[in-house]
Structure formats: C-alpha cells, structure tokens
Amino acid sequence: MNELAGKKLLLGITGGIAAYKSVELVRLLRKSAAEVQVVLSGAASQFVTPMTLQAVSGRPVRQELFDPAHEAAMGHIELARWADLVLIAPASASFLARLAHGFADNLLSTLCLATAAPIALAPAMNQQMWQNPATRYNVSLLEQRGIELWGPDSGDQACGEVGPGRMLEPAALMERVADRFRQGPLAGVRVLLTAGPTREPLDPVRFIGNRSSGKMGFALANAFVQAGAQVELVAGPVALETPSGVRRVDVETAAEMEQAVMDRVADCDIFVGCAAVADYRPDVVADQKIKKSQDRMEIRLVRNADILASVAGLPEAPFTVGFAAETQDPEGYAEKKRVAKRVDMIAANLVGAEQGGFERDENALTLLWDGGRERLPMADKSRLAKQLVSLIAGHYEKRDSA
Template identity: 55%
Template sequence: MSLAQRRILLGVSGGIAAYKSCELVRRLREQGAEVRVVMTAGAEHFVGAATFQALSGQPVRTSLWDESAEAAMGHIELARWAERILIAPASADIIAKLAHGHAGDLLTTLCLASAAPLSVAPAMNQQMWAHPAVQANVALLRQRGVQLLGPAAGEQACGDVGSGRMLEPHELRDALAASFGSGALAGLSVVVSAGPTFEDIDPVRFIGNRSSGKMGFAVAQAATEAGARVTLVAGPVSLATPPGVARRIDVRSAAQMQAAVLDASAQAQIYIGAAAVGDYRPAEVAERKLKKQAGADLVLQLAENPDILGSLAARPAHPFLVGFAAETHDVARYAQDKLQRKGLDMIAANRVGDGLGFETADNALDVYWADGMLALARAGKAELARQLVACVAERYRAVRG
C-alpha cells in the first residue's frame, strides 16, 4: 500500500518511545508521504526537534506561541493541511487531554481544530495503561471515533512486562496506509470473530478449547490492510489488537459472542467467523466451587450453544458470510456440508493436528464456495490471512457487486 503524497501530521508526546517515532517518520517518507511533526514540551526531553526536521524535511512545530508561524494563523493552516493525524507515542497525559477536550498546547489545539481522522498509539508503563482512569479516557476516545493503534504487550523500558508498548513503526505505517482505504475491501465494514469461547462450570472451572485466536486476529489485520473498517469480536485470548482495527469487543461465552456478533453485523457487509465457538455449555452453572468427592464421578449435563452463523443466515438481510471449519478428518466433506447446511457464502476449512491448526504459527486452508474452491498452501498465519481476505474480496465483489 502506498502513502504517496498523503499528508500526515505526526504528534510526538513525552515518553521514551519517542525515539521510535524517528524511525516512523523515515518509514512514512519511504512510502512517499509528506510528514510534518509537532512535538509537546515533554517530547523535547527525549528527542531533539532537529532530528525530526532532518528526517521529515520540514520545520518542526513545538509551540502554539511561535510568532513567525502564528502571524498567519499557522496552527489553523496546519490543521487544514493534515489528511491524517497520528500521535505516537501517546502518553497517558495526552490521552487524558484529548478525552476531555483540552487545548493547552499546539498538539491538542490542532486535534480540536482539524477534521482529519485522529489515531493514537499509546505508550506507557503497564500499570498506567491498566489504570481505570486511563481506560475510561481511552473508552471516551473510541466512542468519538478516534482510532487506537495498540498498545502491544512485552518488555518495557522500566523493566516491567505487560501491555503498554508502542507498536513498531512499520505497524503504524501500515495502519495509516490502510486507513486511506485503497485496498480490495475499501469502504466496506467487516466483522471478524476470533479465539475460543469459555463456558463456566462453577466459579473456578470452565469448558474451553485450544484456539489461540492467532488466525482470527491475522484475518482482522489482513482485512484492515485491505481497506476495511474492521470490528473484531474476540474470545478470551492474550493478544494485542491488530493495528488499524476500528473496534474490539471482548467476550467470554458463546452467548456473549453471539450477541456481540449480531449487533456488530447489523451494518456490516462481510462477516468472517474465525472463532472456535464451543458447541456445548453446562446446562447449569454452580454458584460455588464443586467439591471433589472420593470415589464418585462427576457428570455434567451439557446444553447446545447458539449457532452464530445460523442466526446471521436466518436474517432477511445479512452480510456476506464466511465460516471456518476445523476438522480432524474428512475435512472436505464436513466443510462442504456446513457450507450448504448453514447457507454460507464461503467456508475456510483446515485440518487440526499434525502441526496444523490450533497452537501453531502455520496453517493451511481449503476455501469452498457454491461452485468452486481454492487451496491455500501451508504458510504463516499472517500471510495465509492475506490470501484468504483477497479471496473473500474477490468472491464478495462477484456475488454482491
């Protein structure tokens, strides 16, 4: 995806991750983007303005009170110039200011004065990121349509490990490129479900499956890269939200996933059901932990879980439906039966076991539709997801125009 001649305003706030923003400017320029950098006072303690000026080839703005720039209302001109605004790193402080409409410096003033879509790439200590005040501010921004890119999880400069790392420069570049909607799914709304579902037995135990969510998250990322506005409905997984995903909804049970998917799909053009939804749940959930009784077996009565794909297919107007089928044997037969029985537009089938499917870095898929199929050879899940999304886009255009 090209960023040629796209106008990107990069805001840099105070944080050790500011050094990564230098690499981000370089990568954006490599793709042909015009980049102008605005730094907060805190950012200047980590990286000098001269560095960003050399990398961007443009003067760096640091103050709302720059007399030479503001003689002609320069901040308004800059706000109008930008096609996208990205703040990276976005500290807890700048997130709070944006959430509450503060305009005490040049960067926050620009964000209020510009009609350009705003994205923020959080970067902070894992405990700060988890703080209820920060999460409330993030929720406010999401409600207003601000795109959250990250954060990622991992080792931090302070020595902690957890969520709060700024996404890597190439991930932020790709998210910006995808936001211009130049791909095969440009202008479309796509819902992707991913990961397992857990069904509680009691307050301690549950029934689940071995899905890691990696394939579904890769599909969400690929759909975003193809220009779609993606809503990701995620089961209980420990994965960072892919860059560029517009909205993430976390659920636990099959019933919760069904409710989230039905709601999110009401205005979507495509639904890709990559989640490994449990077929059954305990008929009753014990209020207290079930105690082991020596010499006695425990018998659980199971009830059938809702059929998410079936519920969508039953709607008079429903999105283009793409299902998944993970099987241990007779993969083609079971997948084609599911395709017809549930009234799907496409189904992606994979064999589980022998180093494929769950808990692996690689996968292979056979994709079926009413009058055709495509075999996708074994590859990393990210690359496989891109191939699958390209196939989905082609079939969608053929069927729905």
C-alpha cells in the same frame, strides 16, 4: 506511485529524547510530497525547537490550545478537520494515559478527540514504563477504540537500559504512513470477525472450553487491515496482542459473543466466523464452587445459538464466511454446514492432529463455495490469512457487483 502526494499529515510530538528523530521523519514526509503540520506538546519543546521543525516542515509549528492567532477559527477544530492522518511520534507514556482517558487540556490531546481522521501512535519510553500494568491497560483501551500503535521497537535505550520502548526509526514510520494510504482490494469495506474460544461456566471456578488459541482469527484481522478494510474483532478469552488498526471487543461466553456480533452486524459488509464457539452450555451454573462429594456427576447441557447461521439468515446478510474445524472428513462436514447455514464460503480445517489447527502456528485450509473449492496448503497462519483474505476479496467483489 506516490501514495503520500498531497496527503495532509498532522505530526504530534510529545516530550521525550526520541523527539530528535521526528525532525528526520518530517523531512522524509515532505520529500514524499506530503503536507506536514507539526503540533508540539508543552514538554516536547524541551527536546526539539519549534524553529527547527518549522524549517523542515515549511509551516508554523502549533503549540498552544488558546492561540489568539487561530482561535477565531477554533484552531483545534481547524487542525482536526484538516488532517488525513494524525501521527504522534514520539508518544510518551503520559500522552498515552491522557488520550486513553479522554483528557482535553492541551492542543494535541484536544485535537485527537476532535478529529475524525485515523490516529496512530509511535510509543517511546523507558522499557519498565512500557511494561508497567498501567501503560498496558492504557494501550488496551486505545487499541479497543481502533487507534493504531506503531511499535515500540526493542533495544538499547537512552537511559542505558535495554528492552521494549524505543520509537520506531523514521524510515520505518514513513513506511507505515505510506501503507496507511495504499489502496488495498478491500479499501473502505467493513469487516466483522470473531476469533478464539468461548468459555461456558460451570461454577465460579470451572468452565467448559476448547483448545482454540485465536491465532488464525487474529492473523485474519491483520490481513484484512492490510487489504484496506475497516476491521472490528470480537474476541474470546485469548492472550494475543490486538493487531494494529483493529477495533477489538472482548467477550467470554457464546451468549456474549452472539450479542456482540448481532449488535454490530448491520454495520458490516463481510462477516467471518472464525471463533470456535461452544455448541452447548451448562443448563445451571452453580453459585459456589462444586465440591468433590460424589463418584459421578451429571451436567445437563443446553444448546447455544448458532451465530454463523443467524448472521447468514438475516434479510440483508453480509458476505458470510464460516469455519469448520473437524477431526475427520473436514471437507464433507464443511460442505454440509455451508449448505445448511447458507453461508457464502466456508473454510474447512483438520484439528486434533499433526496436520495443524488449534494451538499451532501453522494451518491448512480448504475453501468451499457454491460450485467451487480451493486448497490452501500448510503454511504459517499469517501467510495463510493473506491468501484467504485475497480469496474472500475476490468473491465479495463478484457478489457485490452482481
């Protein structure tokens, strides 16, 4: 099956030596029966000619925002509506910055703001530019908005340096494009997911937290995207890259996570509570650092809201999946939580032991639902996430079609 046949791909090319690879990318896309419209930035034509790209794409190359031949039809809007996918390859550091901050002063940046189609960027730049804090900040903004970043790769660069910043090869980008159009079991399904720990402040310096790394939740977010879902991730404080295609919201406390979830849950079909949310928070948070002046100190704790139970208890609740991280009898405690909170499925896992769980790359889960269970043995969290998403998809489909 050819996923790209008849698909409309808008390929933006910005200024950079990697632009020469875009000619081969156009050729591969056209070979797969996709329609390709090339749009060049002002600097891109210094590296690759419009004539070459027109020859391989079979379409006139677009360059100017104010083009008399197209402005009668509002050319940038016309292009924005035409595309099934917008891919910028290469995407320079300058273009990342322009898109992150909403500039619309050339054709390529304007149509990116005007399109409802998904946008993917294939970064290409010097390794130091890629690692610069300004670029990292721009990347985080783009990822939070659901823009996908494909790459960069790492290796030898045209400038003679070695490191991250190489544009992915045309064949790899071609595969990413094909993946984008493959229909997974959750195509079009909206997933809201929580991941990572929460931190409950004691004073401006200290907090109560837990050992969750967020790896399982982030692996699940990626697996849901691969299954075709539209994924929004509410993440506690973790040092993890946002999976491609995931819209991310960062929070710190349990109250902030609850607010972020409840603001979004009405727009989701599946909710997965994978975060390790603090059950309690300090009743009083000190304005200044607490000094070491006593041999003993008592901290009064108050209970946080139960996000999972709140979601499952909604009048029109999404398909709800919870996690139960336990240090003993995980299945027994998980089943009690499943029944008490009225969730559709719950994943039980043992933590605080050699078997896996927090701060590890492997885990094992037991999935429980009304009248059934399935054991997922120890595996890398990425592999485990794919198995779990497959199970969730099957049960969601049964409930949705009931």
